[in-house]
Amino acid sequence: MDARTDEPPRAKAAPPPRLNFRTKFLYGFGSIAYGVLTQILTLLLFFYNQVVGLSAQAVSAALAISLVIDAVWDPVIGHVSDNLRSPWGRRHPFMYASAIPIAASVVFLMHPPSAFDAAQKFLWLLVFVVVARLLISLYEMPSSALAPELAPDYHDRTVVLSYRWVLGVSGTALAASLGNFWFFRPTAAYPQGQLNPAAWGPMAWASAVIALVSIVVSAAGTHHYIRRLHRPPARKVSLAHSLRDIAATLKNRNLGVALTAWLIAGLSFGLYGGLALYFYTFFWALKASQIGVLALVNLVASLVGAFIATGLSRAFGKKHACIAMFFGCVVAIQAPILLRLLGVFPGNGSALLMPILIVAHLLSGSLTNGGFILSSSMVADITEDAQVKTGRRAEGLLMATNTFITKATTGVSALLPGLLLAYVGFPAHARPGLIDMGIIRHMAWVYLPVTSGLSFLSIAVWFFYRIDKAAHDRHLATVAEAQAASEIAAEAEPDAVAAARLAG
Incomplete structure (x- = not known):
């Protein structure tokens, strides 16, 4: 008791600890795996349509099904990891367990037996893309949920997520560079090496090994932090009680804003990701090495974007900086396509083509990467907002619900590239220079307004997000005070029990 007031001592919030460079780097290192695997998954439509020979509609259907299944799986993994009590904490058991199965699934996914007919190849694709996505989420959901705990500070959290994002983009750039500069080297039979069937298997093996190493290094590198992380209370919870907990956590205004924004953006992502290699190969007529250069430009852009994002966030707050960067990136991404369609x-083959595309990719990539870093940090900030209102930490569920919406809508929109290609009459096994330019222009004119309109609408939704630095600091103080009060109560409980026994 306080001698002056006879009131219990008020718990004081300790300042959140800052992470050193080593921890930030090793935590982010695991995102190399996600970047590599994202690159592989992004290429599946092109690989199975243009190399294996399945129809674009069939491939898109398989990808859509896999994304919807994966979307439902994400919140399950997030919620289970939020409540796991183990000697290795809440997140690390999943991270370690996923490493080898992920690598194996990627290898199988990119090796459909050549003797199979079209129906069998479709089933092979469907089974292994579902398995691969579920295993990737088994790692990615617990790993991403570590960020809010490792970095509770408003600005430090953005820095940590910058490491994660930049290294994830590095993984994508590494996989793209290996493909375009090494495995997709031109041959006499295949001047554009990305059309060579023999190149894809070795690239899958290399990607699998990189992902495996990345996951294991990151999990081991953050293992010593387990003792400092939140440990959920031991309790037996019924399914009905778990569902009520989930509903209470998800009933959050700011989460609703984020989910709505990502739901709309997911539709645009599906079209953009599915058709990117088509635009590179047929619209711009780029060689694999040139596509590889643009992938490396995006790596540089991720570093520039991370630097700009942290600076703008400190100057204007995360929300306004995020909106500005996303708006600029849409303009920068779409401008070259629109200008080509307008004939300007x-x-x-022009000597100016690659330099202009490089500048456009550097600008759009910097803004895109910065916007994603800030939006990820904004979603992470919902952790304490929800904890103040519910009394529970559920960063795994919150992060997974965000990806659930993105994957579910991207899963539906994964049908769109195949439908668009079918609508414009784009052939399988097409060869650059031998396809009607009218078909390619038609594809671009349909793609451009749809993706731009969806992107701008998604950006507008972020205006309704309400957590700024002042609100986040209040949430941190409330959470820390509640935690300190709980520890004081726990320490006092044995004394109270002993006193009751003596009194009895």
């Missing part, structure tokens, strides 16, 4: 852009 250098033609394919």
Whole structure:
């Protein structure tokens, strides 16, 4: 008791600890795996349509099904990891367990037996893309949920997520560079090496090994932090009680804003990701090495974007900086395509084409990466907002619900590239220079307004997000005070029990 007031001592919130460079780097290192695997998954439509020979509609259907299944799986993993009590904490058991199965699934996914007919190849694709996505989420959901705990500070959290994002983009760039500069080297039979069937298997093996190493290094590198992380209370919870907990956590205004924004953006992501290699190969007529250069430009852009994002966030707050960067990135991404369609852009083969595309990719990539870093940090900030209102930490569920919406809508929109290609009459096994340019222009004119309109609508939704630095600091103080009060009560409980026994 306080001698002056006879009131219990008020718990004081300790300042959140800052992470050193080593921890930030090793935590982010695990995102190399996600970047590599994302690159592989992004290429599946092109690989199974243009190399294996399945119809674009069939491939898109398989990808859509896998994304919807994976979307439902994410919140399950997030919620289970939030409540896991183990000697290795809540997140690390999942991270370690996923490493080898992920690598194996990628290898199988990119090796459909050549003797199979079209129906069998479709089933092979469907089974292994579902398995691969579920295993990737088994790692990615617990890993991403570590960020809010490792970095509770408003600005430090953005820095940590910058490491994670930049290293994830590095993984994507590494996989793209290995493909475009090494495995997709041109041959006499295949001047554009990305059309060579023999190149894809070795690339899958290399990607699998990189992902495996990345996951194990990151999990081991953050293992010593387990003792400092939140440990959920031991309790037996019924299914009905778990569902009520989930509903209470998800009933959050700011989460609703984030989910709505990502739901709309997911539709645009599906079209953009599915058709990117088509635009590179047929619209711009780029060689694999040139596509590889643009992938490396995106790596540089991720570093620039991370630097700009942290600076703008400190100056204007996360929300306004995020909105500005996303708006700029849409303009920068779409401008070259629109200018080409209007006839005021250098033609394919022009000496100016690659320099202009490099500058456009550097600008759009910097803004895109910065926007994603800030939006991820904004979603992470909902952790304490929800904890103040519910009394529970559920960062795994919150992060997974965000990806659930993105994957579910991207899963539905994964049908769109195949439908668009079918609508414009784009053939399988097409060869650059031998396809009607009218078909390619038609594809671009349909793609451009749809993706731009969806992107701008998604950006507008972020205006309704309400957590700024002042609100986040209040949430941190409330959470820390509640935690300290709980510890004081726990320490006092044995004394109270002993006193009751003596009194009895």
